[in-house]
Amino acid sequence: MKKKLVFFAAVLAICLTACSFFNKTEQDNKLQSVSDNSVVTYSCQVSLSGGSGRASVNSPATVVETDGKRTVELIWSSSNYDYMLVEGQRFDNEASEGDNSKFTIPFAEYDKAFKVIGDTTAMSQPHEIEYELTVSSPKTSGLPLEGEGGPGDLRSEPTVAEAEKKLTDEVSSAEAEKKLSEALKKSGLSKTGSMTLEYATQYTVDYFEDGSKKQYALITIGSGDYTQHFLKSLKNAPEPKGLSSDITFLGSVDKTYLVSTSVMDLISSVDALDNISFTGTKASEWYVSSAKKSMKKGDIIYAGKYSAPDYELLLTDECNLAIENTMIYHTPAVKEKLESLGIPVMVELSSYESHPLGRLEWIKLYGLLYDKMEEADNVFTKQVKGATAFSNTGTPEKSVAVFSVTSKGIFVIRKPGDYIATMINMAGGKYVPEKIKGTDENALSTMKITSEDFFIYAGDADILIYNSTVEGEVESTMDLIKKNQILADFKAVKDGQVYCLSKEYFQASSNVAEFIEDMNKVLNGQTDSLTYIFKLKE
The missing domain is CATH 3.40.50.1980 (Nitrogenase molybdenum iron protein domain)
Incomplete structure (x- = not known):
């Protein structure tokens, strides 16, 4: 199967390279066709500056060239512009009522800023606001869309790189799943079931056991390049022999460094706060009363924010898990350093859940980590009932x-x-x-x-x-x-x-x-x- 995929990728690349060559020739010819009495339409990048800096226009925008004259169709981010002025000439809004304001205005040169005025009626009184507009050359920012009287329609084809990436992503995903399954089998683990999740989409939990019935939970967070795999020991099961380096083993996690603030309330709600030894938030910044109390008592210690943890403190006090949010990806060296010290790093993605009960359902993950599944299920069930009551x-x-x-x-x-x-x-x-x-x-x-x-x-x-x-x-x-x-x-x-x-x-x-x-x-x-x-x- 792998040989077939490689062969297919090679054939596809050759075919697309040929298509790319002929399309390039057709495009070059078309760019040269604008000179004599032809009408050619392009899609060009447009940039707007000036005013309050908060208005914008759609980009790319449609550009029409006729006998060397150029116009650009501007669609604003607002429906409140009633006219525009270009070199003193007024152009009225062409959009239907309720639609975003639209104008077709002339311009002289590509890649050169020119001044325009837009009159907005959004405020109590109309205001004329000055902007600078730049239309980028179609040679660098766009392809001809259609030619009326020109040499025909040019349809864009996927590039070789795009086609190869699509194929590679599909193959990589399938291969990653197969590789993970094989790695678990080599460690003597067999799947016995999965955690039921009603709303959460950013993590999964699958249950495994070995030949002697020792139990584990495979936690998968995210997808693609940022997929994380953790194998959590259940009931003090030891780390399986030959576990893949792509899977992080979690034994005891009773000395957690909690950096993601949104997680603290969930852990407190399942009565697992005694597993949190360190935090990335100062006591004065906590609104979770139980966390603030624990810090005042010294049960939870401030160990530095996500970008500057106190490595010595974490190492000396035997931190055995760091729970971060995606901010840690802004400082990858910190994540790597923690892992090099033997501290597993879990990046939670609850903020990527669009449904509020999906965000809440991450409480089940923390119930699993800290052996509080019953408490987590009870909190979740109660909240679902209350949330859907209206x-x-x-x-x-x-x-x-x-x-x-x-x-x-x-x-x-x-x-x-x-x-x-x-x-x-x-x-x-x-x-x-x-x-x-x-x-x-x-x-x-x-x-x-x-x-x-x-x-x-x-x-x-x-x-x-x-x-x-x-x-x-x-x-x-x-x-x-x-x-x-x-x-x-x-x-x-x-x-x-x-x-x-x-x-x-x-x-x-x-x-x-x-x-x-x-x-x-x-x-x-x-x-x-x-x-x-x-x-x-x-």
């Missing part, structure tokens, strides 16, 4: 936006697919914006947005909730308006329906049901007894 309550649907404002006045919102947005919907509300461009560009739960766009998406929202995580809590709507004056025009501000997430909420990982209950109360105007949300003074 799904069919018939609550009047109100729109809710969650945001923060940076010190520079830039809005940061939770993405529509984020777990906070999901909990709002589970509580009976409607998270806004429901859809927004760019939400799949990375794994982050937040994204920056222009004040104009935020006004479009949330200006009529029934409820605003300020996220205090980064910039801290605010006490009144006036405090909020000082951060960005545009907020004064929002419906929720005028109606006195502005709330703030308490600063301790994002460490309270186990309290999914409590947040949803809070949200349901807010939606129904019952704001006297909230746990993680409070109403701002007007």
Whole structure:
């Protein structure tokens, strides 16, 4: 089978190389065809600068050349631009009502910035804002899309590198699974079952035993290049002989260095805090009361943040597991150093779970690690029951936006697919914006947005909730308006329906049901007894 795959890859590479050669020739011919009375359309990269720095245009954009004259079709990130000025000439918005503003404007040269003015109506009064626009040459940034009167349509083909990567990824994944299975068999382990996970997608647990019925759990976290495999000993089972170096053996983990703050509450909830000996967060920064108490008593010691751990302390006090989040990948040398000292490093990916109950279900992993499975199952079952209690309550649907404002006045919102947005919907509300461009560009739960766009998406929202995580809590709507004056025009501000997430909420990982209950109360105007949300003074 392997020989067939190699042969197929070689044939595919040769075929695509040939296609690439002929397409290159066709492309070069087409680039030369623009001179005589032809109309050729390109897809070119476009960059925008100036203004507040928060507006953007779609890139690549459509460029049309006719008899040496060029126009570019600009689609803005907002629907509030009603006209543009280019060298004094006015161009009106071509988009349908509700769609993002669209203009077709002329430009003289590729790869050279030129000034334009856009008039936005997002604020109380229209504003003309000056920008600089650059359209990159199609020779470096784009391919012809179609030629009307030109030499025909050019369809882009996958490159040899892209085709080879796709094939390699598929083969690598299959080979990795086969290799893992063979490695476990060589160690005398046979699979006996798997952990049932209802919502979590970023980890799995499979159970194994050896010939003498000693039990183990294979923990797999992530996928692709960042896949992690751990074999956890159950009931003091010894490390199997000949275990693959791709699998990290975990024996006792009773002296854990916990760096990922979101995990502390989950471990505390299953009564396993006595297994945490070190933390990457100072006592003053903890909102998990049990963790703060343990640090004051000296049961948990501060051992440095993720990027600068106290190696000597960890080694001297026999640390036997480090639980990190993905920030550790910014300092790979630290991860390597910990592992070289014999400290296994587990990078948890709960933040990559889009469903709130998926994030919570990581509690089962910690129940497994610290022999608290019954407690973990009980917490999870109780939270699921509470979290789903409002799904069919018939609550009047109100729109809710969650945001923060940076010190520079830039809005940061939770993405529509984020777990906070999901909990709002589970509580009976409607998270806004429901859809927004760019939400799949990375794994982050937040994204920056222009004040104009935020006004479009949330200006009529029934409820605003300020996220205090980064910039801290605010006490009144006036405090909020000082951060960005545009907020004064929002419906929720005028109606006195502005709330703030308490600063301790994002460490309270186990309290999914409590947040949803809070949200349901807010939606129904019952704001006297909230746990993680409070109403701002007007």
